[in-house]
Amino acid sequence: MAAMNLESYPPVFRQQSTSPEVQAHSHSDDVAKEFIQEFHSIPVVDLQCLNLDKLAEACKNWGLFRLVNHGIPLTLLRQLQDHSKKIFSLSFESKKALVISSPMSYFWGTPALTPSGDSLSRGSQNINWVEGFNVPVSQLSQFQARDPTLDSFRILLEEYGRHLTRIATTIFDAMAKTLNLNPEQSKTYLSESTGSIRVYRYPRCSSANETFGMEAHTDSSVLSILNQEQVGGFELLKDDKWLQIEPIPETLVLNLGDMLQAISNDEYKSVKHRVKPNKYGERYSICYFVFPSEGSVIQSSKYKPFTYNDFRAQVQQDIRTMGFKVGLDRFKFKQIEAEPAAS
Numbered sequence: 001m002a003a004m005n006l007e008s009y010p011p012v013f014r015q016q017s018t019s020p021e022v023q024a025h026s027h028s029d030d031v032a033k034e035f036i037q038e039f040h041s042i043p044v045v046d047l048q049c050l051n052l053d054k055l056a057e058a059c060k061n062w063g064l065f066r067l068v069n070h071g072i073p074l075t076l077l078r079q080l081q082d083h084s085k086k087i088f089s090l091s092f093e094s095k096k097a098l099v100i101s102s103p104m105s106y107f108w109g110t111p112a113l114t115p116s117g118d119s120l121s122r123g124s125q126n127i128n129w130v131e132g133f134n135v136p137v138s139q140l141s142q143f144q145a146r147d148p149t150l151d152s153f154r155i156l157l158e159e160y161g162r163h164l165t166r167i168a169t170t171i172f173d174a175m176a177k178t179l180n181l182n183p184e185q186s187k188t189y190l191s192e193s194t195g196s197i198r199v200y201r202y203p204r205c206s207s208a209n210e211t212f213g214m215e216a217h218t219d220s221s222v223l224s225i226l227n228q229e230q231v232g233g234f235e236l237l238k239d240d241k242w243l244q245i246e247p248i249p250e251t252l253v254l255n256l257g258d259m260l261q262a263i264s265n266d267e268y269k270s271v272k273h274r275v276k277p278n279k280y281g282e283r284y285s286i287c288y289f290v291f292p293s294e295g296s297v298i299q300s301s302k303y304k305p306f307t308y309n310d311f312r313a314q315v316q317q318d319i320r321t322m323g324f325k326v327g328l329d330r331f332k333f334k335q336i337e338a339e340p341a342a343s
């Protein structure tokens with residue numbers, strides 16, 4: 001396993017990443033064993049021959065599926081992964097400096113960000129064992145990075161963003177059919193210009209069993225598309241059990257977010273998931289999120305009409321004041337208790 005570059009870790013992660021116990025056991029085979037033991041098969045959706053029944057079933061029962069034949073060139077996937085490793089291996093200070101005057105932001109310790117991409121402070125909550133770059137896709141073409149490494153990363157992300165936009169639109173259109181959504185209305189439910197990419201590194205962690213790379217949550221998006229590198233750690237809550245989702249090279253994992261659950265009137269599920277850090281090695285992943293267009297009002301009989309901006313503002317307020325996201329329950333019509341029958 002490659003020597004660790006502690007300078008590259010945000011200071012909060014430095015001690016737990018180098019305990020002697022971890023160093024003594026470092027072996028890449030151990031990384032692989034951890035997820036193979038608990039491998040579970042999840043639904044597979046083929047983008048080249050989309051089967052609507054299969055798609056609907058995966059959305060209802062799982063809220064997540066593996067996507068194959070997605071049409072993203074393998075060279076692009078590999079280059080992106082190599083590049084993100086290169087960028088994360090820069091010193092902590094250089095990473096902070098790198099994104100100044102760019103639309104990207106660099107964050108660590110929490111995935112909760114303000115609309116401008118800064119970490120949202122959440123009082124004394126546990127830190128999440130993750131660092132990342134947040135990248136608003138539509139702004140990539142308007143800026144040119146002075147740093148050549150960042151600029152080639154920008155070009156790769158722009159190309160990747162185009163593929164993800166295509167994939168998200170194709171899948172969402174198919175989902176809209178399975179839900180019989182009004183075509184005019186559903187056009188506003190997924191807006192290409194809202195797409196953002198997050199590139200993550202989960203530092204190695206000696207107390208991986210007691211720490212989260214990312215705590216259990218649902219995504220606020222319509223759809224999220226995950227590209228995980230070979231170290232596993234992504235887990236999904238299914239029937240009250242946490243299942244590990246094995247990273248399979250060249251495939252993507254798509255999960256549904258809160259907006260889609262509301263749009264579908266709870267027919268489709270925004271699935272709860274989390275990330276475990278690894279004791280033996282760093283984990284890398286790249287996630288894409290897409291949202292409804294600004295001002296699009298989500299109409300559904302189970303929820304009060306709301307926009308994504310209303311939702312985001314409420315989530316941010318809850319995280320600031322209570323330390324966690326309440327999510328869709330904030331917008332649900334309350335069940336009216338039946339009056340006891342008069343005797």
Ligand SMILES: O=C(O)CCC(=O)C(=O)O
Nearest residue numbers: 200219228234275285287
């Ligand atoms: O990195 C991952 O595997 C998942 C990240 C995630 O769940 C998120 O960013 O919402």
Ligand SMILES: [Fe+2]
Nearest residue numbers: 217218219273
């Ligand atoms: Fe997530």
